[in-house]
Amino acid sequence: MVIATNLGFPYVGPHRELKKLVESFWASKSSKSDLLAGARQLRENHWRVQKEQGIDQVPVGDFTLYDRVLDTACNFGVVPKRYHDIPDRLEQYFAMGRGLQKSATDTSPKIDVPAMEMKKWFDTNYHFIVPEFEQHQKFTLQEVSVVNDFIEAKALGFTPRPVVLGPVSFLYLGKAVKASEPFEPIALLDRLLPVYVDLLGRLSAAGAEWIQIDEPVLVLDLLDNLRLAYEVAYTTLRQANIKILLASYFGPLGTNVDLVKNHIDGLHVDLVRDPNQLDSICAALGPHQYISLGLVDGRNVWKNNLHKSIALAQSAVNILGTDRVFVAPSCSLIHSPYSTQLEKGIRDDNPELFEWLSFAVEKCAEISIITRAITSGQDFVREALERNALAVETRRTSSQTVNKEIRRRLDTISPNDYKRVSPFPTRREQQAAKLRLPSFPTTTIGSFPQTKEIRVARAKFAKGLISPQSYDTFIKSEIERVIRFQERAELDVLVHGEPERNDMVEHFGHLLHGYGFTEHGWVVSYGSRCVKPPLIYGDVSRRAPMTVTESAYSQSLTTRPVKGMLTGPVTMMKWSFVRDDVEPRVLCTQIALALRDEVVDLEAAGIAVIQVDEPAIREGLPLRRQDWAAYLEWSVGCFRLSTSGVRDDTQIHTHMCYSDFNDIFDAIQDLDADVITIENSKSEAKLLSIFEHKRYTNEIGPGLYDIHSPRVPSVEEMASRLEEMLRYIPKHLIWVNPDCGLKSRAWPEVEAALLNMVKVAKQFRTHEETVVA
Incomplete structure (x- = not known):
């Protein structure tokens, strides 16, 4: 019989209960026992919800208090010595x-x-903690939460399926540290595998029939040593008395299926990203192996086309039979909001859009409908299929999705629209004369603390409890507070602090046609940090100027330059739930044109420095290298389209965080931004190593300190980082800045850290002047 399964569920809770639990614990407002009891209740609630929606096997081990990769490291004793x-x-x-x-x-x-260092989880907007491995790393199985969760779920009457991160992906995602000679973490596989065998044995002893082992790196281009590692790993793990379902997602397996097909009992494949791989996967499986069909999109918010999914599932059943098929989402549902039933605003204001949506709870129901259609026949779920077909067709034909004027404008774009008037050296001279900045100029990335007072005022304004005039007065007072602090701190290029913005994407989405918004559509970005991505459901254009009023007001308060702050087109697209009925490059170009209009308006309002952030360009890079060139051509082109309508003396900045800078160095140079700021503080300067081999010609600000931590770095610590940067980058190109925005930090931390940062810049200027003298 076909079985309805799930790979993972949003662990933060319908109302971000986990966020509140851990942050209360961090603030010493609740105890450890309070935290663990609250987490236990959340897990039980999530298992119950999935079962009620028709999921036969519920995942356990997908829950975490911070990050599943970090959980894996701690469970296997991989704790760096500095934390001992x-x-x-x-x-x-x-x-x-x-x-x-x-x-x-x-x-x-x-x-x-x-x-520890944090990186993006493949091409998603989730961040994971990067494990650190020593050359002689010892692995020991600690108290393992997945075993405890399995026992807990089984005792409550659920049919649980344990989920663990696979050994090859775990090692691949980590980094080597403290080595007398270079080594790759995958060399530690022989030491790690006995611990995995022990873990599988414990799960088997607890009564687990299946274990889901996630190996997402199988969708990447793998070198020979990794290909060999899979053979070794799964030959070894096959010895355990438990059935192995190997799960990979975010792309097609291609020839990588050959690495593991002989050593597992089942294979999960992402048929949302590549439905065409089904026949080849079925052909590769042995006569007793199962297939898990990733039919429901775990990363987007649109209702599944059940007719197409049932047809794919039936194809698999025709080849393998009903007893060897699981139905599942394409990947874990942690990338999806919790439930559409919380979205009363959309249901009341835009019922047509509401009917197009499906979040994690509803996706579980879709998995169940597909399963029942195959097992019992489509007549058994006829009503659900008819409602689904109507929603799919309505979305396809709705007047909300197509704007002919916007599409006509796309046809008028010329090659010159993608180019600045003059090359960077000419622009740099004009900008230097206009801005008159010192060496090692200081700035921040954009946002300042989003205080409780700001959040309360924004909520009251949204509910109509305070007037627009009162809210405007409050926002202006917050902007002035930020400007005055930066002046006292003697920063060189200021920001207005963004008190009017709840999120760097959602804020702009409200000011654009084609965007919709949820009330409770939260997904985890990292740790307890949640974001509420907008929904792009139609063609995009600007309603009116979006930032000119705040930017002009901020600049009127000071003689120092204040940056206009925008989110770039790729990030606006990647950090939203995007429509899947339009090519990404077309959608991104629409957004770029809207931003181009805004950039030109900012310049006309007297803003001399404009930052267009693009942290998502690297994460949008296709997972297979063969697809990179096409993506980079249009994504870089969209950035240039949005920023190239200004004069030479207007300085364009951009920002990127958690990017493997080395992978896309040439593309970053092709952005032709006058100044780029990058995350570097957690990366031990490895992002700068490319400068030993390639020359970056424009100005750059590698982050001096990590804003994602509450700790305040010392002057000496930041000075050491800046000294390290000078090994790679000419001093006349370096800017001094934090590695990201400051919205999640508290004012005392921000003030102390920025004052230290400015002291560092002044020290280096003084040293430079002494050397010249």
Whole structure:
């Protein structure tokens, strides 16, 4: 019989209950037992919801207090030595994720440790904590949450399927540290595998029939050593007395299916990203192996086309039979909001759009409908199929999705619209004469703390509890507060702090045609940080100027330049739930044209420095290298289209975070931004190593400190980082800045860190002047 399954469920809860639990614990407002009890209740609620929607096997081990990759590291004893002096296991765990700064007491020494590095999870907007492996790393199986969760779920009457990150992906996603000679973490596989065998044995002893082992790196281009590692790993794991479902997602497996097909009991494939791989996968499976069909999009919000999914499922059943097929989402549903039933605003204001939506709870129901249609026949679910067909057709033909005027404008774009008037050296001279900045100029990335007062005022304004005039007065007072602090701190290029913005994408989405918004559509970005991505459901254009009023007001408060702040077209698209009925390059170009209009208007309003952030360009890079060139051509082109309508003396900035800078160096140069700021503080300067081999000609600000941690770096620490940067980048090109925006930090941390940062810049200027003299 075909079985309805799930790969993972949104663990943060319908109302971000987990976020509130952990942040209360961090603030010492609740106890460890409160946190763990609340987490236990959330897990139970999530299992129950999935079962009610028709999921036969519910995943366990998909829940985390911070990050599943970090969980894996801690469960296998992979804890860097700098955290060993933290005696409490839970405090140690959170310190690895977010850093820890504690003053000395009579009973305990001072603790000051930074967080571990954070990177994007493949081409999603989720961030994971990067494991650190030593050359002689020892692996030991600690108390493993997945075993406990399995026992807990089974005792409650559920049919649980444990989920773990696979050994090859775990090692591949980590980094080597403290080595006497270079080594790759995959070389540690032989040491790691016995711990996995032990884990599988414990799960089998607890009564688990199946285990889902996630190996997402199978969708990448793999070198020979990794291909060999899969053969070794799954030959070894096959010895355990438990059925292995190997799960990979985010793309087609291609020839990588040959690496594992002989050593597993079942294989999960992402048929949303590539439905055409079904026949080849079925042909590759042995006579007793199962297939898990990833038919429901785990990363987007649109209703599944059940007719097409049932046809694919029936094809698999025709080849393999009903007893060897699972139906599932394409990937874990952690990338999806919780449930459309919380979205009363959309249901009341735009019922047509509401009928197009499907979130995690509804996706579980779709999985169940597909399964029942195959098992019992389509007549058994006729009513659900008819409602689904109507929603799919309505979306296809709706007047909300197509704007002929916007599409005509796309046809009028010329090659010159993608180019600045003059090359960078000419622009740099004009900008230097206009801005008169010192060497090692200082700035921030854009946002300042989103205080409780700001959030309360925004909520009251949204509910109509305060007038537009009162809200405008409040926002202006917050802007002035930020400007005055930056002046006192003697920053060189200022920002207005963005108090009017709830999110760098959602804020602009409200000001564009074609965007819709949820009330509770939260997804986790990292740790307890959640975002509420907009929904792009129609053609995009600008309603009216979006930032000119705030930017002009900010500039009127000071003689120092204030940056206009915009989110770039690729990021506006990638950090939204995008329509799937239009090519990405077309949608991105629509957004670029809207932003181009805004950039030109900012310049006309007297803004001399304009930042267009593009942190998502790297994460949007296709997972297979053969697809990179086409993507980079249009994504870089969209950035240039949005920024090339200004004069030479207007300075264009951009920002990128958590990008493998080395992978896309040439594309970043092709952006032709006058200044780029990048995340570097967590990366041990590895992002700068490319400058030893390639020359970046424009100005650049590698981040001096990590804003995702509450700790305040010292002057000496930041000076050491800046000294390191000078090994790679000419001093006349370097800017001094944090590595990202400051919205998630508190004012005391921000003030202390920025004052230290400015001291560092001044030290280096003084040193430069001394050398010249």
